[in-house]
Structure formats: structure tokens, C-alpha cells
Amino acid sequence: MIEVIDAERCTSCDICVNVCPTNVFDKTEGIPVIARQGDCQTCFLCELYCPEDALYVSPYAEEPRPTDVVALRQTAALGSYRRAVGWTDETRDLRGIDRSYLLFGH
Amino acid sequence: MTVHERRAEQRTAPGGSVEFDADVLVIGGGPAGTWAAVSAAERGARVVLADKGFCGTSGATAAAGTGVWYVDPKPALREAAMANREKMGGHLQDRRWMARVLDQTYEDSNRLAAWGYPYPVDDTGTSQRNSLQGPEYMRLMRKRTKQAGVTILDHSPALELLVDDDGSVAGASGVRRQKHDRWIVRAKAVVIATGGCAFLSKTLGSNVLTGDGYLMAAEVGAEFSSMEFSNPYAISPAFGSVTKTLFYGWATFSYEDGSVVPGAASKGGRSAIARALLQGPVYARLDKADDDVQRHMRASQPNFFLPFDRTGIDPFRERFSVTLRLEGTVRGTGGLRIVDDSCATSVPGLYAAGDAATRELICGGFTGGGSHNAAWAMSSGTWAGWGAAGYARQLGPARQRRLASAGTVAFRSKAGRAFEPATLTKAVQDEVYPYELNYFRHASRLESALERLDAAWVDASSADAASKDDLLRARESAAMLATSRWMYRSALARNESRGMHRRDDYPYQDDRQRHYVTSGGLDEVWTTVRPHADASYSEAAE
Numbered sequence: 049m050i051e052v053i054d055a056e057r058c059t060s061c062d063i064c065v066n067v068c069p070t071n072v073f074d075k076t077e078g079i080p081v082i083a084r085q086g087d088c089q090t091c092f093l094c095e096l097y098c099p100e101d102a103l104y105v106s107p108y109a110e111e112p113r114p115t116d117v118v119a120l121r122q123t124a125a126l127g128s129y130r131r132a133v134g135w136t137d138e139t140r141d142l143r144g145i146d147r148s149y150l151l152f153g154h
Numbered sequence: 155m156t157v158h159e160r161r162a163e164q165r166t167a168p169g170g171s172v173e174f175d176a177d178v179l180v181i182g183g184g185p186a187g188t189w190a191a192v193s194a195a196e197r198g199a200r201v202v203l204a205d206k207g208f209c210g211t212s213g214a215t216a217a218a219g220t221g222v223w224y225v226d227p228k229p230a231l232r233e234a235a236m237a238n239r240e241k242m243g244g245h246l247q248d249r250r251w252m253a254r255v256l257d258q259t260y261e262d263s264n265r266l267a268a269w270g271y272p273y274p275v276d277d278t279g280t281s282q283r284n285s286l287q288g289p290e291y292m293r294l295m296r297k298r299t300k301q302a303g304v305t306i307l308d309h310s311p312a313l314e315l316l317v318d319d320d321g322s323v324a325g326a327s328g329v330r331r332q333k334h335d336r337w338i339v340r341a342k343a344v345v346i347a348t349g350g351c352a353f354l355s356k357t358l359g360s361n362v363l364t365g366d367g368y369l370m371a372a373e374v375g376a377e378f379s380s381m382e383f384s385n386p387y388a389i390s391p392a393f394g395s396v397t398k399t400l401f402y403g404w405a406t407f408s409y410e411d412g413s414v415v416p417g418a419a420s421k422g423g424r425s426a427i428a429r430a431l432l433q434g435p436v437y438a439r440l441d442k443a444d445d446d447v448q449r450h451m452r453a454s455q456p457n458f459f460l461p462f463d464r465t466g467i468d469p470f471r472e473r474f475s476v477t478l479r480l481e482g483t484v485r486g487t488g489g490l491r492i493v494d495d496s497c498a499t500s501v502p503g504l505y506a507a508g509d510a511a512t513r514e515l516i517c518g519g520f521t522g523g524g525s526h527n528a529a530w531a532m533s534s535g536t537w538a539g540w541g542a543a544g545y546a547r548q549l550g551p552a553r554q555r556r557l558a559s560a561g562t563v564a565f566r567s568k569a570g571r572a573f574e575p576a577t578l579t580k581a582v583q584d585e586v587y588p589y590e591l592n593y594f595r596h597a598s599r600l601e602s603a604l605e606r607l608d609a610a611w612v613d614a615s616s617a618d619a620a621s622k623d624d625l626l627r628a629r630e631s632a633a634m635l636a637t638s639r640w641m642y643r644s645a646l647a648r649n650e651s652r653g654m655h656r657r658d659d660y661p662y663q664d665d666r667q668r669h670y671v672t673s674g675g676l677d678e679v680w681t682t683v684r685p686h687a688d689a690s691y692s693e694a695a696e
Contacts, residue, residue, distance in 0.1 A: 069207030106459035132456035148285035
């Protein structure tokens with residue numbers, strides 16, 4: 049489930065509010081809030097669309113797992129999904145490396 | 155860039171609502187919905203697409219990666235591709251439909267390439283087009299939908315269809331959940347592309363898929379087909395949401411004590427996993443993947459590794475607990491019955507595409523993978539878009555039609571008793587999740603489940619209208635309830651095991667039941683059987 053909006057990185061662009069397919073976030077005067085965490089389906093797409101790598105979706109789909117943002121910043125987790133699919137300038141080459149065709153038919 | 159003169163027209167509307175006049179309304183913005191919207195717009199229709207979430211991230215495809223049933227147009231390859239799954243699907247496929255889906259998927263995939271989808275290139279320099287990355291694919295489809303001149307309404311769940319005096323479908327209405335108002339689209343034709351129903355099981359990306367389109371279609375009298383093929387379960391880590399069953403082809407499954415679960419496999423042995431899960435926890439380790447396969451997996455499906463990387467598990471070396479999540483009709487093959495090549499339903503003005511429609515025509519009773527569903531989504535989306543645009547054109551210039559709302563359950567106050575969506579959702583899940591009810595079916599267990607589900611329907615349909623804030627959840631829970639009843643009633647009508655439908659009391663396939671089960675109805679759920687196309691042809695020849 050979505051656990052973290054890093055207030056230091058978030059620019060209040062509200063992209064997450066728009067792209068979340070299950071409407072988990074709400075806009076505010078400042079940065080968005082996680083208003084309906086229980087509706088999160090752990091699809092990681094908000095993270096993927098966040099241009100500031102300010103979001104963190106915990107992999108635990110069934111229950112909340114409060115996550116310490118300070119500790120998180122020490123890891124490579126923030127933005128790791130976006131980098132892996134090639135949605136950053138530095139990793140654009142990864143967009144075309146799908147190797148599924150080598151895995152089918154197994 | 156395409157030139158557009160015709161956009162849906164926004165009309166002035168009373169406060170608290172927005173209204174549009176369109177030729178075609180597409181409900182659902184996944185692959186099928188976006189292909190339908192683009193195709194209808196390219197035929198000159200003014201199109202509105204309404205998505206419950208956000209067109210581009212909504213649905214089972216956007217969050218995942220999917221194979222695509224893309225086969226080069228060489229007769230031998232096409233023949234092999236069609237023959238390949240016939241046995242698994244219980245010989246319920248229709249060769250004519252398989253051939254036309256292969257043709258259309260080939261064409262649509264080549265359009266995706268022309269639009270800039272970054273297909274990988276193999277060592278021989280060949281572009282490989284049998285797989286799509288969900289986020290990339292759906293981001294592109296959103297862009298093409300906008301470029302085609304389609305008006306997209308995001309976060310705008312449809313709640314009920316509108317019908318004219320003849321009972322033809324003439325639009326829909328719903329809510330804009332982030333703007334806290336209502337939308338109404340008057341349209342000459344409507345395409346239902348709302349996906350299947352996975353009962354909020356958290357199988358990846360599927361929690362928007364609650365059968366909403368089925369309920370709306372049933373309220374105007376649409377029919378369903380193959381709803382007994384609605385019980386696939388996908389493997390995921392017990393704690394997580396990422397279901398990528400293909401990769402478990404390299405797994406060894408074990409009990410708590412470390413001994414191997416006999417017969418357990420991702421393909422052809424998932425029932426052994428379900429049986430073991432009825433006894434206790436089951437673990438997996440992807441220990442059959444060599445270094446090359448591990449590398450290809452990481453490149454192909456980065457999100458598969460998020461649950462592992464973020465919990466410090468090495469899935470190739472360490473065991474992790476797994477579960478099976480119900481995918482319902484998302485990966486089942488049942489859905490709205492298609493009556494002609496344009497993907498029309500049995501109701502005038504109403505079309506169906508993607509997982510909302512039955513996939514029996516190309517899959518029979520088993521999908522075995524996303525590739526056929528992805529091919530079906532593109533093809534049926536394209537045809538439904540053309541079909542709806544053609545129907546709208548033949549209807550002629552807009553005439554003022556008197557429209558009525560078709561919504562029933564959760565809209566009408568009757569009993570002075572509150573509608574409780576959360577309670578109802580839980581009650582439905584309790585009947586459709588358990589492996590002993592849905593995976594391994596038996597007449598006596600199906601009948602008692604149906605008694606409880608039918609009673610829940612009586613309760614829900616006689617409860618008060620849901621409050622404004624609860625209306626969406628109420629309609630979702632009612633849609634899941636209705637879906638479960640078509641599923642189990644159809645399962646009782648097929649007294650054999652075929653495709654994914656297994657009956658403990660009828661463990662074998664019966665040649666006399668090579669037919670389709672049609673279902674429908676809300677207060678009274680009914681089923682009938684229709685002959686398979688081969689039987690109709692041979693009858694005609696006699």
C-alpha cells in the first residue's frame with residue numbers, strides 16, 4: 049500500500065491525485081494527502097508517474113506498514129521502479145529491453 | 155497528427171452536473187476502451203470515454219506486462235497458433251473468430267509500432283511484438299485517444315445506462331468523484347469496456363474491475379455467455395499484489411516442512427497448489443531459473459521484483475509464502491454475449507469489448523495467459539468502436555429522444571433499511587474466494603452458495619437507495635453479487651469438467667456438452683444452452 053509522500057521532495061503537482069486508478073489521494077492547499085489508504089491496490093503506478101520520486105508504495109498489499117521516510121531516503125528505493133522501466137532521462141534505454149519473447153513457451 | 159472537426163458537445167446543464175452530446179460513449183479506458191474510442195473517432199464519430207479511474211493507469215493491463223497473441227501471417231504459423239489451445243479450452247473456440255482476431259491484432263500491433271511503442275529488437279534485428287509493457291502501452295493509448303479527438307472523463311464511474319422509448323441504449327450517467335458532481339452523456343451507441351470482475355481480490359491492477367458494466371448491461375436486458383469459466387486464480391507472494399504467473403514456471407513449490415508439493419506447477423498444476431493451500435502455507439522458490447532467465451525476467455517485468463527487493467527476499471534462492479488470488483472473469487472467459495462481428499450485444503445500441511465481453515470465441519473455456527485477452531481487447535475494441543460508430547451514423551442526425559434511467563439496485567428506496575456496501579462485498583467474497591467452492595466445484599456446494607447469494611440479492615434489491623457518498627460502492631457490491639450468481643448458475647448448468655470449470659461431481663469432459671451456456675437476469679437468474687458453431691454448421695449441411 050502507499051505509505052509515503054516525502055514532503056521534502058513533493059512539489060504539490062498533484063499528478064498522483066490524478067493518476068491513481070483507485071482515487072486514494074486528495075488534493076489539499078499544500079501537498080496531497082493519502083486520504084483512503086485502504087483503497088490502495090498496490091499497483092505502484094503513482095510511484096511510476098511521480099516526477100520527483102517522492103512516493104513510496106510498500107509491497108505489503110494486505111495491511112498498512114508505516115514506513116520511516118528518513119530511513120527510506122538512505123536506500124535506493126525511492127524512484128527505483130521508475131528507473132527500472134526507463135521512465136527517467138538517465139534510463140530511457142531500458143524502455144525497449146523487454147525480453148519476454150525469450151521467456152514465453154517455457 | 156489527425157485533424158478533428160467533430161468533438162462531443164458539452165451542453166449547458168443544471169448546477170451539480172455536466173452533460174455531453176456524443177455519437178458514441180465508451181465506458182472504460184483500458185486497452186479495449188481506448189481502441190474502441192480511437193476506432194470510433196476515426197470513423198467520424200464524436201466520442202466520450204468515461205473511466206472509473208484514470209485512463210492510462212486503470213485496469214489489469216496498465217499495472218502489468220502482458221503477452222499478445224501476435225502471430226506472423228504465415229498460414230502454418232497461424233494454423234499452429236489456433237490449434238495450440240483448442241484442447242485446453244475444451245474445443246469451444248470458433249476458428250473463424252480466431253482467424254479474424256489474429257488478423258486484427260497483427261494490424262493493431264503494427265499501428266502501435268508506427269505510433270512509437272518501443273518494441274524490443276532481437277539479435278537478428280527483428281522487432282518482437284508478442285509482449286507489451288502495461289504502463290508504456292496504456293500511456294501511449296491515452297495519448298492516441300486524446301489525439302483522436304475523444305473527450306476523456308477521468309475518475310468518472312458510470313452508474314447506470316440511459317434508454318430511449320424503444321429500449322435502445324442511448325447513453326449513461328455517473329459521478330465525477332473528484333469533482334463531486336454528476337455526468338450525463340447522451341449517445342447514440344454505448345460500448346461497455348469495463349473489464350471483467352475480480353471481486354476486489356487485489357490481483358494486480360484489478361480492484362477497479364468489479365463487474366460494473368455487467369450490472370448496467372443486465373439492467374437493460376443484455377445476456378452473458380460462458381460465465382462458468384470464471385474461476386482462474388493467479389499466484390502471488392502471500393503478502394503482495396504482483397501476480398505474474400508466467401515466472402512461476404521456474405518455481406519449486408513446497409510445504410512448511412520443505413518437502414515438495416507433488417504435482418504443483420504454475421502451468422498444469424495450479425490445482426495442486428490450491429489443494430495444498432487448503433491444508434496450510436505453501437512456499438515457492440524460483441530455483442529453476444538460470445542466470446540468463448533471471449536477467450530476462452528483470453528486464454521484462456521490473457514490477458515483479460518490487461515485492462522482493464523491498465522486503466529483502468531473493469526469490470531465486472529463498473523460499474517465500476505464496477497465495478492464489480481470484481481473477482474471476484478478468485482472466486476467465488465469460489462475459490457479455492456477442493451477437494455479431496461488430497461485437498454488438500443482444501441489446502440495440504449496446505456493444506461490448508475486452509474482458510467485459512465473452513472471450514469464448516477465441517479461448518473457449520480457458521485462457522492460460524494474458525496474450526489472448528490482450529489480442530481480444532485490441533480486436534474487439536477496434537470492432538466495437540467501428541460497430542458503434544456505424545450504428546450511430548445509421549441512426550441519423552440527432553433527434554430529441556426521451557431518455558429514461560435504467561438503474562435499479564441501490565437507486566430506489568423501498569424498505570427503510572440501509573444499503574451496506576462493505577457488508578455485501580464481504581458476503582460475496584466469502585462465496586467466491588474459497589477454493590473449495592469456486593476452484594473445485596460441486597453441485598451441493600454451488601447450490602448452497604447460490605441460496606445465500608440469492609437471499610443477498612433479495613436483501614440488496616429491496617434495501618434503500620444508497621447515500622450519495624456510498625452509491626459507487628453500493629453499485630460495485632451489487633455488480634459483484636450479480637456476477638457471482640451468473641457464474642454459479644452457469645456452473646450448475648454445465649454438468650461436466652471442461653476448460654477451467656471443474657466439477658468434483660462430474661470430473662470428466664462430456665462430448666454432448668460441447669455447447670455454450672447463456673445466462674442473464676437479476677431478480678431471476680436464468681441459463682440456457684446454445685450450440686457450438688461447428689454443430690450449427692453440420693446441422694445446416696444435413
